[in-house]
Amino acid sequence: MGSKVTRLIRNFNVENRAHREISRAKPRAAPRHLPDGGVPHDRHDAPSITEDVHRRNDPLLSMLKDVYVESKDPVAQGDAVVQTLEQETQRRQLKLSLPGEPYGFCDVSDVPKGKLSLVEAITALNNHKNLPETWTAEKLAQEYALDPKDAKALTDFFFPFDVRVISKKPEETKQITED
Amino acid sequence: MAAVRHLCQRTAIRLRLTCSPQSRVCVVRGHRLGPFDDEQYRKTSVSIMQKEASAGTVIYSYSPRGFNINGNTVFGPCAVLPPAILQWNVGSHSDISVESLSLFYLLEPQIEVLVLGTGARTERLHAEVLEELKKRGIAVEVQDTPNACATFNFLSSEKRLAAAALIPPPAGSR
Numbered sequence: 001m002g003s004k005v006t007r008l009i010r011n012f013n014v015e016n017r018a019h020r021e022i023s024r025a026k027p028r029a030a031p032r033h034l035p036d037g038g039v040p041h042d043r044h045d046a047p048s049i050t051e052d053v054h055r056r057n058d059p060l061l062s063m064l065k066d067v068y069v070e071s072k073d074p075v076a077q078g079d080a081v082v083q084t085l086e087q088e089t090q091r092r093q094l095k096l097s098l099p100g101e102p103y104g105f106c107d108v109s110d111v112p113k114g115k116l117s118l119v120e121a122i123t124a125l126n127n128h129k130n131l132p133e134t135w136t137a138e139k140l141a142q143e144y145a146l147d148p149k150d151a152k153a154l155t156d157f158f159f160p161f162d163v164r165v166i167s168k169k170p171e172e173t174k175q176i177t178e179d
Numbered sequence: 180m181a182a183v184r185h186l187c188q189r190t191a192i193r194l195r196l197t198c199s200p201q202s203r204v205c206v207v208r209g210h211r212l213g214p215f216d217d218e219q220y221r222k223t224s225v226s227i228m229q230k231e232a233s234a235g236t237v238i239y240s241y242s243p244r245g246f247n248i249n250g251n252t253v254f255g256p257c258a259v260l261p262p263a264i265l266q267w268n269v270g271s272h273s274d275i276s277v278e279s280l281s282l283f284y285l286l287e288p289q290i291e292v293l294v295l296g297t298g299a300r301t302e303r304l305h306a307e308v309l310e311e312l313k314k315r316g317i318a319v320e321v322q323d324t325p326n327a328c329a330t331f332n333f334l335s336s337e338k339r340l341a342a343a344a345l346i347p348p349p350a351g352s353r
Contacts, residue, residue: 111287112287114285115285115286115287116285116286116287117286117287118260118263118286121282121285121286122263122265125265146285149278150281150285153277153278153279153281154281154282154285156268156278157267157268157269157278157279157281157282158258158265158266158267158268158281158282159265159266159268160265160266161253161257161264161265161266
């Protein structure tokens with residue numbers, strides 16, 4: 001009921017009013033927003049601040065002249081770099097190695113201290129197995145520059161296998177004879 | 180309203196009349212003026228793939244007593260570091276510790292992947308063991324022994340620096 005009344009009032013003579021607005025030569029522009037939240041801005045209200053900004057200030061300038069930067073060469077880092085290189089170059093030559101491609105794991109000429117190659121590991125474990133009194137874990141640690149704990153763990157958990165070659169009996173081949 | 184409807188009908192009729200000549204033109208098929216690619220004589224290239232010289236270390240079979248590796252029958256838990264095979268002094272998966280895996284992280288050049296076969300089922304290792312091996316840069320793959328054998332064979336055929344630590348599955352686990 002209310003919307004009907006409102007619609008009736010809104011649509012009263014709507015075509016003539018639209019034509020009148022369209023045929024107007026220069027329509028009115030919408031009002032602009034006021035800058036700075038509606039407060040009118042005066043661009044020349046503080047000339048003293050401008051003069052202070054552009055004036056030369058001797059106390060501030062003298063304070064700025066006192067600031068300087070002193071640069072030095074990094075001396076301490078050089079020692080660290082040298083130490084790192086020394087640590088990196090702490091390697092040892094292989095005790096023994098086998099030639100040829102079948103041993104793809106052993107294509108190295110030196111190993112870092114605390115590590116060993118596969119051939120050395122097998123040789124060490126074999127020595128420990130054959131002569132446990134002579135080749136103890138401590139001696140292996142000294143020989144191959146290992147950690148004693150690592151050498152003991154190595155000898156405790158890994159053994160070479162006993163190899164047995166079981167040869168098959170050559171079966172006599174019978175020739176097929178015709179009856 | 181009636182006049183508007185009549186006008187629409189007339190427009191539709193005209194559209195139909197306009198379409199018919201186009202459809203007549205579309206029905207006609209064009210002819211080829213030259214041969215296709217497969218009708219010409221051209222060179223053919225063939226690439227031949229041949230088998231590799233050696234397949235590396237392969238675990239042929241496993242049993243409750245041990246393994247058959249490259250035709251060699253080994254008994255008990257073993258550590259496979261191609262081309263070497265060593266006896267691994269562990270009784271079961273609970274004995275796996277940092278010390279029991281010492282050979283794998285002491286080797287140079289370093290092993291890329293370590294495949295651990297823990298018996299009939301995949302068992303969970305101690306977190307400190309995995310952390311230690313991760314710190315030393317070795318990837319660890321913990322599986323049950325049949326899958327571990329298959330994984331190791333796959334890695335070995337790809338020429339990876341892979342090692343395996345295998346515990347035979349107990350009898351009656353199939």
